[in-house]
Amino acid sequence: MATLLPDTLSATAAELADASTATISCEAACQLLRTGDDKLPALLASAQRARTRFKPGVITYSRKVFLPLTNLCRDYCGYCIFRHDAGEPGAHTMTPDEVMEVVRAGERMGCTEALFSLGDKPELLFPQMRETLRHLGYKSTLHYLEAMCEKVLRESTLLPHPNPGLMSAEWLERLSRVAPSMGLMLETTSTRLLAKGAAHDNAPDKEPAKRLRVIEDAGRQSIPFTTGILIGIGETLEERVDALVAIRDLHARYGHIQEVIVQNFRAKSGTPMTHWPEPDRGEMLRTLAVARLLMPEMNIQVPPNLSDPHYADLLDGGINDWGGVSPLTPDFINPEKPWPHLEQLQQRTEAKGFELRQRLPVYPEFVDRAAAHSDLLAQCLGSVADAAGYARRAA
Numbered sequence: 001m002a003t004l005l006p007d008t009l010s011a012t013a014a015e016l017a018d019a020s021t022a023t024i025s026c027e028a029a030c031q032l033l034r035t036g037d038d039k040l041p042a043l044l045a046s047a048q049r050a051r052t053r054f055k056p057g058v059i060t061y062s063r064k065v066f067l068p069l070t071n072l073c074r075d076y077c078g079y080c081i082f083r084h085d086a087g088e089p090g091a092h093t094m095t096p097d098e099v100m101e102v103v104r105a106g107e108r109m110g111c112t113e114a115l116f117s118l119g120d121k122p123e124l125l126f127p128q129m130r131e132t133l134r135h136l137g138y139k140s141t142l143h144y145l146e147a148m149c150e151k152v153l154r155e156s157t158l159l160p161h162p163n164p165g166l167m168s169a170e171w172l173e174r175l176s177r178v179a180p181s182m183g184l185m186l187e188t189t190s191t192r193l194l195a196k197g198a199a200h201d202n203a204p205d206k207e208p209a210k211r212l213r214v215i216e217d218a219g220r221q222s223i224p225f226t227t228g229i230l231i232g233i234g235e236t237l238e239e240r241v242d243a244l245v246a247i248r249d250l251h252a253r254y255g256h257i258q259e260v261i262v263q264n265f266r267a268k269s270g271t272p273m274t275h276w277p278e279p280d281r282g283e284m285l286r287t288l289a290v291a292r293l294l295m296p297e298m299n300i301q302v303p304p305n306l307s308d309p310h311y312a313d314l315l316d317g318g319i320n321d322w323g324g325v326s327p328l329t330p331d332f333i334n335p336e337k338p339w340p341h342l343e344q345l346q347q348r349t350e351a352k353g354f355e356l357r358q359r360l361p362v363y364p365e366f367v368d369r370a371a372a373h374s375d376l377l378a379q380c381l382g383s384v385a386d387a388a389g390y391a392r393r394a395a
């Protein structure tokens with residue numbers, strides 16, 4: 001790919017507008033993240049033109065149910081309200097019956113994704129979790145997750161998308177037979193954030209090298225993979241670009257990253273980062289535009305509920321997906337930020353000139369790659385995907 005090295009920010013935006021396959025250098029990306037308000041419209045226009053070249057006219061989302069299989073976690077991220085210690089009020093591991101009750105309710109509402117979000121390896125820290133797993137009949141949280149993914153596949157029309165934290169290559173392979181896609185947020189490549197008092201202090205599973213290793217292992221196995229960055233947790237702008245470039249480069253090598261989430265930090269009361277400043281709209285738009293220009297031919301997603309009520313403005317940054325939105329279950333990671341009603345999401349997306357289309361947890365262009373992992377997946381995907389790879393029950 002060609003690389004553009006702009007002399008000035010104003011030149012950059014104009015040049016990028018006509019660069020059909022070009023990406024930008026790290027230096028240019030860092031410069032663009034500092035674009036002044038006067039030049040912001042030109043930057044956004046460049047990002048929008050890049051999106052149009054990639055996927056014109058359509059914004060996608062996945063209609064999902066959110067299954068917090070367990071909210072016990074051995075990590076202590078400074079911004080997290082989801083995690084619990086064993087025995088703490090609210091700590092909970094779902095039973096198989098609870099999982100299937102939510103899945104069946106989601107089926108009735110036209111959902112096609114069962115998003116399993118859970119804490120990372122809680123049994124390593126909590127004897128109570130080991131006891132829960134023993135009672136359920138599983139050796140580890142990942143064994144339990146695998147069984148629940150298979151149960152959902154066999155007993156419903158939903159497709160699982162697990163986010164269990166770090167996984168070995170062996171576990172990636174096992175889960176890839178019962179889930180068409182899976183995810184692990186890179187969040188950041190900054191090792192500074194592991195230091196005392198920083199966002200990932202006491203979060204051993206957030207070591208960037210370990211997360212990059214998982215994403216690369218998924219690439220070696222051709223697993224459709226979701227990852228992304230979390231912005232505003234103490235990283236520098238250079239580190240933010242470094243994380244985006246790391247994702248882009250892994251995708252260039254393996255072609256397996258189906259979407260890149262750009263998530264904005266939101267401060268939650270009761271967490272160590274409750275008074276930490278949140279990225280504002282301008283910072284989000286600059287980051288989205290830079291992500292689009294760095295990755296002109298990759299799916300870029302923003303969770304709308306974290307920018308409510310002005311989330312539709314984020315379309316101006318060149319994104320092409322709203323991620324998973326649930327008509328049924330809350331966002332357990334951000335419980336104070338409800339998802340928009342699907343009718344409103346559709347109206348606001350259309351008001352910006354786009355068609356809103358329901359996709360599966362695996363993106364259309366990755367369906368064949370997912371189906372190659374098991375006969376069971378091929379069969380399930382064949383019954384829920386339309387000819388173009390979107391959800392058959394389109395919104």
Ligand code: SF4
Nearest residue numbers: 073075076077080083
């Ligand atoms: S963000 Fe994830 S890994 Fe970190 S504490 Fe919360 S559940 Fe655990």
